[in-house]
Amino acid sequence: MGELSGLVAVITGGASGIGAATARLMVERGARVSILDRVVEGTPEGVSAHRCDVTDSGSVGQAVAEIVADHGGIDVLVNNAAVGAAGDVAANGVDEWHRVLDVNVVGLVRVTAAALPQLRRSAHPAIVNTCSAVAFVGVRSRALYSASKGAVAALTLAMAADHVAEGIRVNAVAPGTADTPWVARLLATAPEPDVAAAALAARQPMGRLVSADEVAGAIAYLASPAAGAITGAILGVDGGMTSLRV
Numbered sequence: 001m002g003e004l005s006g007l008v009a010v011i012t013g014g015a016s017g018i019g020a021a022t023a024r025l026m027v028e029r030g031a032r033v034s035i036l037d038r039v040v041e042g043t044p045e046g047v048s049a050h051r052c053d054v055t056d057s058g059s060v061g062q063a064v065a066e067i068v069a070d071h072g073g074i075d076v077l078v079n080n081a082a083v084g085a086a087g088d089v090a091a092n093g094v095d096e097w098h099r100v101l102d103v104n105v106v107g108l109v110r111v112t113a114a115a116l117p118q119l120r121r122s123a124h125p126a127i128v129n130t131c132s133a134v135a136f137v138g139v140r141s142r143a144l145y146s147a148s149k150g151a152v153a154a155l156t157l158a159m160a161a162d163h164v165a166e167g168i169r170v171n172a173v174a175p176g177t178a179d180t181p182w183v184a185r186l187l188a189t190a191p192e193p194d195v196a197a198a199a200l201a202a203r204q205p206m207g208r209l210v211s212a213d214e215v216a217g218a219i220a221y222l223a224s225p226a227a228g229a230i231t232g233a234i235l236g237v238d239g240g241m242t243s244l245r246v
Helices: 017-028 057-071 094-119 143-166 181-188 193-202 212-223
Strands: 008-012 032-037 048-051 076-079 126-130 169-175 234-237
Touching: 008 017, 008 057, 008 094, 017 032, 017 076, 017 212, 032 057, 048 057, 057 094, 076 094, 076 212, 094 126, 094 143, 126 143, 126 212, 143 169, 143 234, 169 212, 181 193, 212 234
Parallel strands: 008 032, 008 076, 032 048, 076 126, 126 169, 169 234
Antiparallel strands: none
16 A cells, blocks of 8 residues: 555646656555646556646646546646746747746646645645746746746745645645756757756756656655645755755
């Protein structure tokens, strides 16, 4: 019996990267896991997949209804779906600003609002949001992405305050530079990808990128009853990125 045994977990953006690693780990720990993603190819074994666009309220509502019909409720929600963006404040047009904020912030709101009635019925309700170290430390060429994750940090605290009396815990993880498909695509655009990858790793205090599995471990802990006294916390999984200067 795992520490998530019997719990129904929903993970947005769960078909790849941190979301997929979290789905695999939660299955190993006994949860019944469903993922929401626009592209479900690559969904981990033992996980039910629901095609869903978090920018579309109808799509979100349908996916949540399907999960409730299949599993009878929702105990854990992991708001992980996000898109990246590079450049300074002027590098992206207004439409791109709206698109990224719609996915990274308003998408989180849509899914949470749809799942709240089920979470209120759970004996062990928990929400874990995927934030980022760039919400707390300035990084060059990440203006739009940083703004979206700063909003996620503030929203996590506000949600924790709103729902603590209902017993719903709300926390977040804040990964540093993680070894994910988005970072791989970013490095691939560099003139010398191998050199860029080595330089990126060298800039991390631990000398390497954070792994998706390491972030998944933090998410699974915060989602579990073992973290029953933790709410309103933002757990850094960043290899020392926000707190160390070495």
